[in-house]
Amino acid sequence: MIVNQNTIKDLASKQMRIDGRALTEYRKPILVETNISWTAEGSARVQVGETVVMAGVKLSLEKPYNDTPDEGGIMINAELTPLSSAEYESGPPGIKAIELSRVTDRGIREAKAIDMKKLCVEPGEKAWFVIIDIVTINDAGNLFDVAGLATLAALKSARFPVVDTETGAIDYKKKTDQPLPLTKEPLPVTVYKINGNLVIDPTVEEEQVYEARLTVATDDKGTISAMQKGGTESLSIDEISMMIDLAQEKATFLRGELDKQLQ
Amino acid sequence: MKVALRKVWTRSWVVNKMTYSKRLDERKNDELRPMDAKAGVIPNADGSAYFRAGKTTAYVAVYGPRELFPKFKQDPKKGLLRCHYAMMPFSGSGERIRPGTSRRAQEISMVMEQALLPVIDLSEFPNSVVDVFVQLPQTDAGTRCAAISAAAIALADAGIPMKDMISSVAVGQVDGTIVADLSYGEESYPAVVSDIPVAMTHNTKQITLLQMDGEISKEDLVKALDAAKSATEKVYDVQMKALKSKFSVENKK
Numbered sequence: 001m002i003v004n005q006n007t008i009k010d011l012a013s014k015q016m017r018i019d020g021r022a023l024t025e026y027r028k029p030i031l032v033e034t035n036i037s038w039t040a041e042g043s044a045r046v047q048v049g050e051t052v053v054m055a056g057v058k059l060s061l062e063k064p065y066n067d068t069p070d071e072g073g074i075m076i077n078a079e080l081t082p083l084s085s086a087e088y089e090s091g092p093p094g095i096k097a098i099e100l101s102r103v104t105d106r107g108i109r110e111a112k113a114i115d116m117k118k119l120c121v122e123p124g125e126k127a128w129f130v131i132i133d134i135v136t137i138n139d140a141g142n143l144f145d146v147a148g149l150a151t152l153a154a155l156k157s158a159r160f161p162v163v164d165t166e167t168g169a170i171d172y173k174k175k176t177d178q179p180l181p182l183t184k185e186p187l188p189v190t191v192y193k194i195n196g197n198l199v200i201d202p203t204v205e206e207e208q209v210y211e212a213r214l215t216v217a218t219d220d221k222g223t224i225s226a227m228q229k230g231g232t233e234s235l236s237i238d239e240i241s242m243m244i245d246l247a248q249e250k251a252t253f254l255r256g257e258l259d260k261q262l263q
Numbered sequence: 264m265k266v267a268l269r270k271v272w273t274r275s276w277v278v279n280k281m282t283y284s285k286r287l288d289e290r291k292n293d294e295l296r297p298m299d300a301k302a303g304v305i306p307n308a309d310g311s312a313y314f315r316a317g318k319t320t321a322y323v324a325v326y327g328p329r330e331l332f333p334k335f336k337q338d339p340k341k342g343l344l345r346c347h348y349a350m351m352p353f354s355g356s357g358e359r360i361r362p363g364t365s366r367r368a369q370e371i372s373m374v375m376e377q378a379l380l381p382v383i384d385l386s387e388f389p390n391s392v393v394d395v396f397v398q399l400p401q402t403d404a405g406t407r408c409a410a411i412s413a414a415a416i417a418l419a420d421a422g423i424p425m426k427d428m429i430s431s432v433a434v435g436q437v438d439g440t441i442v443a444d445l446s447y448g449e450e451s452y453p454a455v456v457s458d459i460p461v462a463m464t465h466n467t468k469q470i471t472l473l474q475m476d477g478e479i480s481k482e483d484l485v486k487a488l489d490a491a492k493s494a495t496e497k498v499y500d501v502q503m504k505a506l507k508s509k510f511s512v513e514n515k516k
Contacts, residue, residue: 037401038318040353050306056353083324083396085307131359133352138305172357
């Protein structure tokens with residue numbers, strides 16, 4: 001759909017949007033489905049409106065890093081597949097995919113959402129490493145929030161695989177009932193500024209006209225664990241304060257949806 | 264892991280006295296794994312499909328016909344078909360697969376193109392390209408067949424001119440028994456095994472994909488290919504059901 005960019009801006013100043021939503025309203029449906037891949041230790045498919053993202057968790061036993069010999073590790077990787085939009089091409093990840101994976105990574109890592117010490121099996125020798133892959137299926141906007149939701153759902157659904165006590169080899173075909181040591185559940189919410197107004201959950205068209213955006217990852221207590229400002233224009237401290245309030249409110253809403261659907 | 268599985272096999276093997284009379288997952292010899300298909304699952308794409316065979320699932324998106332870049336690759340006589348096969352990093356039954364293309368993925372992409380091209384007419388789209396993107400969230404066996412069957416649905420969904428439908432499934436021989444749609448357990452069964460992925464046109468029963476690994480006699484191969492006719496028919500029924508449920512007039516109401 002080609003929309004006059006001024007139309008989006010004009011509507012925003014009247015507190016309106018092209019699809020009829022309120023400025024701070026998520027699209028419907030919000031669907032969370034876990035265990036969508038038997039080969040992953042944890043996995044989820046999340047849909048918000050027409051945006052669909054899958055996330056999968058793989059666990060492996062590696063030698064810990066030298067500076068943290070008693071800790072495991074995490075890595076988050078995102079692929080903006082050419083399957084999900086005509087805008088994306090095959091090949092190594094571009095800057096958009098890199099930003100998505102790094103912002104999602106910081107939200108989890110800096111909140112210390114996974115107890116890294118509990119991932120250690122043998123100090124200096126062996127620890128669990130958690131690798132999360134985010135794969136887009138249909139990009140209809142707001143990948144930050146949808147990817148964050150998919151990542152958390154996949155982490156919550158993950159179960160350790162069986163390890164042979166003699167050889168130490170992992171049997172990826174068998175899972176234990178042991179979940180990951182999750183201590184917090186951070187979720188990113190991105191607030192966009194369009195024509196001076198704060199907007200949540202933009203479509204692809206709306207993503208083309210914003211002045212600035214702020215992604216804020218918060219846990220269930222409202223503690224902020226990561227932020228990322230994007231866009232070509234500036235934000236005032238007052239605006240940032242309002243954006244954080246909105247992000248915390250919406251993170252609570254998303255967490256509610258997640259808990260409801262994972263029961 | 265291999266050792267543990269082998270124990271199980273050896274036991275059933277002894278009971279069966281060296282013949283494969285009962286399949287590991289208790290299917291009949293000509294029975295395929297449970298299948299599911301859906302057309303139009305990716306709104307951004309010009310055509311798309313989801314296809315499941317047992318624990319293998321494939322998503323396919325078709326984009327095009329669209330202008331082909333770089334320009335020197337353009338054909339002024341007809342459009343080009345490009346397939347891009349990819350497993351999601353968490354879709355393998357062992358360790359994580361590193362993202363990015365592999366030699367295996369490149370070969371499968373090529374044979375996919377050749378499996379689909381015989382029924383596709385791109386003569387009306389000079390200088391353009393039709394891109395077929397495959398992503399597999401989970402795999403067991405038969406990923407290229409699932410990808411081809413899904414791609415055929417997605418191409419039809421995109422309205423690309425097609426002379427016939429393409430349906431794909433593996434056939435093969437496990438310890439002397441001809442079976443359809445081999446599972447991973449059968450592909451790696453500790454006896455003489457052959458795995459033959461086949462794609463077939465529906466109306467003319469022409470073979471557009473044929474690969475094989477393992478061992479088989481010529482007589483058994485001909486038998487297996489004959490079995491592929493009815494096996495691909497079953498895939499065809501699932502494909503057509505998916506397309507009809509998207510396009511039939513009754514469902515529009």
